[in-house]
Amino acid sequence: MTPEAERIRIDIREALAAVLPKDWQGSGFLPMDVRPEHMDLARKLDEHLGKKNLLAPAWPEEYGGRGLSPLEQFALYEELGYALAPRMTTISVDLVGPVLILYGSDEQKRRHLPAIANDAMIWCQGFSEPEAGSDLTSLTTRAESKGDVYIVNGHKIWTSMAHWSQWMILVARTGEEGSRGRGLSLFVLPMDSPGIDVRPIYDATGEHMLNEVFFEDVRIPVENLIGNENEGWRYATTLLQYERGDALFIGQFRRLLDDLRERTNSNDTSALIPSEIDLAIGRLLTLRVATMQANDELPDREASEAKLFMSEAYQRFGTTAQHLSGLSGNLTHREPTAPLGGRIVQSVLSSTTATLIAGTSEIQRTVIATRGLGLPRG
Ligand SMILES: Cc1cc2nc3c(=O)[nH]c(=O)nc-3n(C[C@H](O)[C@H](O)[C@H](O)COP(=O)(O)OP(=O)(O)OC[C@H]3O[C@@H](n4cnc5c(N)ncnc54)[C@H](O)[C@@H]3O)c2cc1C
CATH class of the missing domain: 2.40.110.10 (Butyryl-CoA Dehydrogenase, subunit A, domain 2)
Structure with a gap:
């Protein structure tokens, strides 16, 4: 991590502390779940980040971004994930913006990019x-x-x-x-x-x-x-490349590991070691994608490897978390006594979708096999 990336962490922590309640337990599975009762908070956070040019941090400044490098962006999203920050603008910022910047007309850019970066258009x-x-x-x-x-x-x-x-x-x-x-x-x-x-x-x-x-x-x-x-397919495939390699995921994984370690009897924490190793590997794979982007290289099978590994690791971790928490881990956020605000069962259930969204595991494996290892198509 560069010193700039570490500075961004401090900026974003301050911004989050100004809006998120102290005992905030998140609003579901990042990046997109936001419960209706949390909408106002999510909007407030978006407004706050928009004012600091942190809503679309990697976009060029002329479009309302901060022109952050891929590694700075990684650091920022890792922090957002760790804070379990609700985020309404994932598709706007991570998918739509980059495509309009690359292929949109001047009028489309003028109309939509500032509306996303400043006003959190969903x-x-x-x-x-x-x-x-x-x-x-x-x-x-x-x-x-x-x-x-x-x-x-x-x-x-x-x-x-x-x-x-x-x-x-x-x-x-x-x-x-x-x-x-x-x-x-x-x-x-x-x-x-x-x-x-x-x-x-x-x-x-x-x-x-x-x-x-x-x-x-x-x-x-x-x-x-x-x-x-x-020619939309060419543009859309560019867009789909932006869907992978997500540092938000790393942040929320780290947070659940830390929270579980704190709650768990110290004799049991050895059960978390495989998840610690998974997270360390997944983080490196994801950082490799960011580093390639920083070097103007186009990640291909590397992005698939990171996505495949992290989504499957999170599913393994969900099961570990559930075993460690016993029956109470099955309580949802609707129960006031649920540990970690119901985040354990939430992680188990919603992590099942992680291996589907943004390309299933089978599709990622095909990319790795054919475009990565040069194997013939079956
Ligand atoms: C939480 C969530 C949010 C989503 N949000 C959006 C969204 O906002 N917008 C949007 O457009 N889509 C969204 N999707 C859809 C997502 O992109 C698709 O679910 C995904 O592309 C898989 O398509 P499918 O569900 O039709 O499954 P299918 O493609 O029908 O796949 C079914 C099974 O067959 C396997 N399979 C399919 N083809 C092959 C192959 N060639 N080789 C080997 N195995 C194969 C798959 O791996 C899978 O196991 C979302 C999905 C989820 C789970």
């Missing part, structure tokens, strides 16, 4: 469909070009935070049926457009973070197309 990501998840290029939601508008019909699923979002980044088919990646386009779309229907999906923790989104003759003005028609 975005969702309309990519996955019921029949197109890992195999995203088979998606069927259509955007039909009609003069100065596109007319969208289709169905998205697993759309995180769609019910809180003001905007969506949408991938839809503009080419012929069967055109796969060559016929996809990327759009920005206001969520209050007529013809959009958002329906909740409740997850295993009983929370509502996920949604289905239905489109019926939704009109998107042509100026909301990102870049060129039918």
Whole structure:
């Protein structure tokens, strides 16, 4: 870690201390779960970070960021994760911003980037469909070009935070049926457009973070197309690369380890050693991704290795935490006596999604095998 990165830690700790309550136990599984009763706090934190140019820290200053290096950004997100800071703008800041900076029109940049960096505008990501998840290029939601508008019909699923979002980044088919990646386009779309229907999906923790989104003759003005028609897949794959290698995850892993160690009888803490080793390895793998970015190298299989290792390590850790805590570890945050505010069972349940979100473990293994080790496709 560079001295600058260590300085950023102090800045962000001060910013968090000014907003988060002293006994804050988080609002679910980072990066995106925010319980409705915590929305005001999450908004307040976003405003506070926005004022300090810490909401979109890695963006260039001209767009409202702080121009932090990848290692400084790592340090900042590690701190946010450790503090269990609720974050509404994960998709806006980590996915939408980088794509608009690279491929957006001047007008799209002018309109959306400051609104995200300063005013914490919430975005969702309309990519996955019921029949197109890992195999995203088979998606069927259509955007039909009609003069100065596109007319969208289709169905998205697993759309995180769609019910809180003001905007969506949408991938839809503009080419012929069967055109796969060559016929996809990327759009920005206001969520209050007529013809959009958002329906909740409740997850295993009983929370509502996920949604289905239905489109019926939704009109998107042509100026909301990102870049060129039918080139959206190229832009989207850039975007998906930003989804991996997450230091937030490392921070919350460290926090749960520290909290468990404090609560556990000292004779039992040896049970935490495998998780300590997992975290040390996962942190190094994630730091390697940040270091490559800092050296202007494009992480590929390295990002897959970090994501694969950390998501599976967190699942192992969840089970260890549950065993160490005994039956009380199964109490949820709805029980006032739940240890660590219900974070143990929450981690066990929601960590199951970690190996699906942002590319399943099987897909990561394929990337490592083919693009990393040069093995032939099976
Ligand atoms: C918590 C959470 C939040 C999410 N948020 C969003 C969001 O905001 N926006 C969005 O667009 N999507 C979101 N997703 C969807 C996510 O991107 C998909 O779940 C993921 O891409 C997997 O797709 P799928 O669920 O359709 O599973 P499938 O692709 O149907 O996979 C099912 C199983 O088959 C395996 N499999 C599939 N293809 C292969 C292959 N080629 N080789 C080997 N095994 C294979 C998979 O590994 C998996 O085990 C979210 C998912 C979760 C869990």
